[in-house]
Amino acid sequence: MTVVAKDPGDLVEGRKPVTRLDRVIIRFAGDSGDGMQLTGDRFTSETASFGNDLSTLPNFPAEIRAPAGTLPGVSSFQLHFADHDILTPGDAPNVLVAMNPAALKANIADLPRGAEVIVNTDEFTRRAMQKVGYETSPLEDGSLDGYHVHPVPLTTLTVEALKDFDLTRKEAERSKNMFALGLLSWMYHRPTQGTERFLRSKFAKKPDIAAANIAAFRAGWNFGETTEDFAVSYEVAPAATAFPPGVYRNISGNLALSYGLIAASRQADLPLYLGSYPITPASDILHELSRHKNFGVRTFQAEDEIAGIGAALGAAFGGALAVTTTSGPGVALKSETIGLAVSLELPLLIVDIQRGGPSTGLPTKTEQADLLQAMFGRNGEAPVPVVAPRTPADCFDAALEAARIALAYRTPVFLLSDGYLA
Missing domain, CATH: 3.40.50.970 (Thiamin diphosphate (ThDP)-binding fold, Pyr/PP domains)
Structure with a gap:
């Protein structure tokens, strides 16, 4: 599939049914170098600007940069957002975005049955699965039958979306977290303008990299809109106790x-x-x-x-x-x-x-x-x-x-x- 990096604002809303939810817990998980903290932070910022109440839980490995693809090297970011007042980042995620087999294995036990699992199928190679103790592919052996699994070749789709940019394959692959962010932004009707402004500012001295990340972000959004694997999108209304319009800041x-x-x-x-x-x-x-x-x-x-x-x-x-x-x-x-x-x-x-x-x-x-x-x-x-x-x-x-x-x-x-x- 070719993913065209159009501006999400150009697409017609309402093509797919929308399910109303009162709260959602999402966990982004991958290697320490996969950009999960940045992805979670941007999703959080857009969720805050939308008016939801929220609580986050970044989780870093205690080890000093464990080998890629291993369980000790998994980094995650959990976000709980709702249309009402909440006080915790939640216990059991409703959605897990797993960038590799290690991320899946390290986090799957925390998910309740029926949760949605988005996996980057490009990383489920035999060697990567054996590294974390999978004898057979969990995507094929029935071990995930209790979950709604969405197999998405995130890496391949990102590279395809960025084929017109003057980037090496390795450089293009680094934007797969933005593709995942775009997909989740579509899935939960998050605003997109703030993330694009952030990327232009963050990479102001590298406009090509900024443009590539924005293209990957838009491609992920468009993928959610056009693929048949995601038949429904979700909406969490702003919290009833939302703050009035003004200037706010995140604070640790x-x-x-x-x-x-x-x-x-x-x-x-x-x-x-x-x-x-x-x-x-x-x-x-x-x-x-x-x-x-x-x-x-x-x-x-x-x-x-x-x-x-x-x-x-x-x-x-x-x-x-x-x-x-x-x-x-x-x-x-x-x-x-x-x-x-x-x-x-x-x-x-x-x-x-x-x-x-x-x-x-x-x-x-x-x-x-x-x-x-x-x-x-x-x-x-x-x-x-x-x-x-x-x-x-x-x-x-x-x-x-x-x-x-x-x-x-x-x-x-x-x-x-x-x-x-x-």
């Missing part, structure tokens, strides 16, 4: 927390001091606060965790709003100084962006693993208040509240966020 927990700390220092009329040692997933706070010297923020990248909190405690002694950021392994190293801060009755914020496991094993896997350590991980009687945000945006308010408690009661305060919120 770490960014909101950084802004909350700055706001707290301004409200308290105290200079903000951060003593920190870089550690995933807390390092973003150090990066962000280092940009705001104009608000009287001082950041110190220490040589280790103990030096970071030691410097912060000294700053508290000198009258600053003192903060140290870390994750679980760093909390273990900072415990003695936290106990000292309790004894000295000094305000100090210990921001713990939690992850799984001790030491360096799982830097990108989230686990709310540090509550007992935060509550009891010190010598003798050294009680410390604990504040925990519930959403990325709530990290802003949590930072303000933690600072208020620390300054009002002259005590260290734990702020327990985690990798998913961050």
Whole structure:
């Protein structure tokens, strides 16, 4: 099939029946280099502009770029959007976009029966399937009979759509995530103009690459409109509690927390001091606060965790709003100084962006693993208040509240966020 990269706005709406849904959970999954995070981010942005309430869950491999096509190397992005207020990214996806056999095998167990599965058939070669333990093709052996499977040769269709561009086959294949995004945008009636503007801006210095990605995106949209495999498209109406028109922004927990700390220092009329040692997933706070010297923020990248909190405690002694950021392994190293801060009755914020496991094993896997350590991980009687945000945006308010408690009661305060919120 030849996919013509027309402008989606030129096609007549209503050719296929539309099913109304109140909510959908979609998961994009593929290798770390397949662009799943970018694909999910763009689908999220268009969904937000459409007016749906939403929650997302990016998921990165903990390993350092595992070999392509292997289970440890699978990266995914999950999006839950609805016509009503929602609070979580969801548990069981209604739709899985699997870019290769590893992505299918790593995620299929999370899908309920009847879910839709879109697979890139071009990647289901014998070698790729054997790499993840498939003895026979799951697309042919009946193991997926409980799902609505849509086999789509994403790579072939993308290369065909870009045949008029001066690109190598490998360069053309990189746009297959945009083809998948276009297909899902058609499938769920997402706006398209924002993504095209984004691609033109992102690749402003490489207009040929921008044009190729836009062509792949349009080709995916047109494929959904013209292929008989997708007989129905779906519509999720804007949320009844949608915000009025205006200028909004996406925000992560770490960014909101950084802004909350700055706001707290301004409200308290105290200079903000951060003593920190870089550690995933807390390092973003150090990066962000280092940009705001104009608000009287001082950041110190220490040589280790103990030096970071030691410097912060000294700053508290000198009258600053003192903060140290870390994750679980760093909390273990900072415990003695936290106990000292309790004894000295000094305000100090210990921001713990939690992850799984001790030491360096799982830097990108989230686990709310540090509550007992935060509550009891010190010598003798050294009680410390604990504040925990519930959403990325709530990290802003949590930072303000933690600072208020620390300054009002002259005590260290734990702020327990985690990798998913961050």
